[in-house]
Amino acid sequence: MSEAFGLLLYGFGVLLTWKTLALMMVGLVLGIFVGVLPGLGGPNGVAILLPLTFTMDPTSAIVMLSCIYWGALFGGAITSILFNIPGEAWSVATTFDGYPMAQQGKAAEALTAAFTSSFIGSFVAVLLITFLAPGIASFALRFGPPEFFAVYLLTFCSFVGLGREEKHKTIISMTLGLLLAGVGMDTVSGQLRMTFGSAELLRGINFLVAVIGLFGISEILLTMEERLALRGHAAAISLRTVLRVWKDLPRYWVTLLRSSVIGCWLGITPGGAIAASFMGYNLAKRFSKDKESFGKGRIEGVFAPETAAHASGTSALLPMLALGIPGSGTAAILLGGLMVWGLNPGPLLFVEHKNFVWGLIASMYLGNVVGLVMVLSTVPFFAAVLRVPFAAIAPMIIVSCAIGAFAIQNAMFDIWLMLVFGVVGYVFKKIGIPLAPFTLALVLGNRAEDAFRLSMIGAGGDLRVFWSNSLVGSITTLAVVLLFWPLISAVVSRLRGAKA
């Protein structure tokens, strides 16, 4: 405990230079912009702005990127409450009570509640990261290839077993990602695979190029398809409103705590923020004495989902830092960033790059506080961003995407690849093939394959290596159980029904 505290102070030391603080502010402003603008959100905003950081040192780079992410999270709440447009899937639950509050002229209260609860949710999650991540990382230092493969398997299986999408579509998305990750030079033998003689494919398919296309370009196409008319409320937040909302906060401590716990729990498992926000909202409603008032502008209905979503979004960084496995799409992109800056994600990060890890964790604390103050004071300005016509924003986003895609490997081919992924993303989203498993598979594919092959080499091709000790055995078994979870739960409920 005290060791983590000392390291955290050390992290603040790394952080407190004028340059880093300035980058933090820039990141937050850019992030709020990205969160407010239609057709952009957390993951694509981070992906598009990633090239800005290529020439920075990794610590400054990650501080700026994570601040873009915090900013985007804060920004999403603005459009949900004022315009009833959830910027991200996890802000949907925020609109249930946030928009009615705005309609009743209580927009400022709703926004203050949303920002404050985001802050609380992230804060709890950051505390969790500070005290839990180093322990998990040092435990994971003992992992060999079989353990790592088992953890990757667990990640993939939990997507298939626990996802809400049709199972075969999740599997299509995931295997496609794993396959495309394998294109190019094989890391074990040096042989070429799936390049079909193309020199451009030698480099492999870059993860970030795919993300920019899948999320950035496809989002523009989808946004164009809809009606772009908006009707919403302008709001400014006065200090008096903020203090009034804060004074009432202690009354909602149960809701806040419950949502934080749900969020942290679901954030560590992949793809959890959306589920977390709905679960936070529904549980707050179920335990409330006055269920009827939910959905009609109750402030608790803003507290609950926002706290859960942000606790989950932040704690998604825990497995990324400690194990090298991202818990969300944005965490996956940050992981892609680590690789670009020449860092190897995984438990060794805590040993080899103390500066980086603790600088990042400290920036989560500072970024959240600064972000909260900033967003509370600048809401009217950012809400006005929505007045900028989409016909001006769309081409600018396209240009930014192209810059991002090109800068990663200085390749024109990547701009074309981005375009292809844009179309793929558009079609996949419309027919219900989830993109998150694809993203995760593409970024983890090579590492999962390497772990598998190294385990096989070590064990002489014996698949029983994945059950060779209690640790790896229990992870692998859990993975298999999760994969077949829908079947298992169906059988269990049928048996129960037969008994009754």
Add this chain to the structure above:
Amino acid sequence: MSGPEKEIVIEDPAAPAADSPPVAGTRSVDIAVSLLLLAFAGLLGWDNWRTGIGWDAAGPKPGYFPFYLSVILAGACLWGLAKELRARKQPDAPFVSRAQLRRVMQVFVPTVAFCVLTQWLGLYVASFLLIAGFMAIIGRIAWWKSLLTAFVFAAVMFLTFDVAFDVIMPKGPLEAWLGR
């Protein structure tokens, strides 16, 4: 009361009409995508089989892992195909209406043109043309506003990436003439 409450209203006169006829049904697109992915799985499976899917002294050969992935991909596609074909008697949701497709093309075609132009004219000139053209022609915004916005945006991008952060973008004749 917390500050003046105002309404923000943004109209979209060119919005796609709600009664526009659908171009394709979601199920037909789903089936087409499954068939395409099935073919893709076949292609990759064949390529990996050629690379070697067996085992040698150093464990599984390079084609082993991707080969079995293509088999799983093909299996999932077949499953999806069977499911959609079985459900073909039920009513289908529209994939995209004609008016929506028109709007999507309004942004997709200029984007393709932008990518082509980037190869010839460099990214900054191409982005100036894309932004100015898109704003003025599709967004029906006054020409002077469009040109000014496009110029400012391209210039800011150039100063940010090329000058401040040393991230080099594709360049064309204009940059050469300016000596950058």
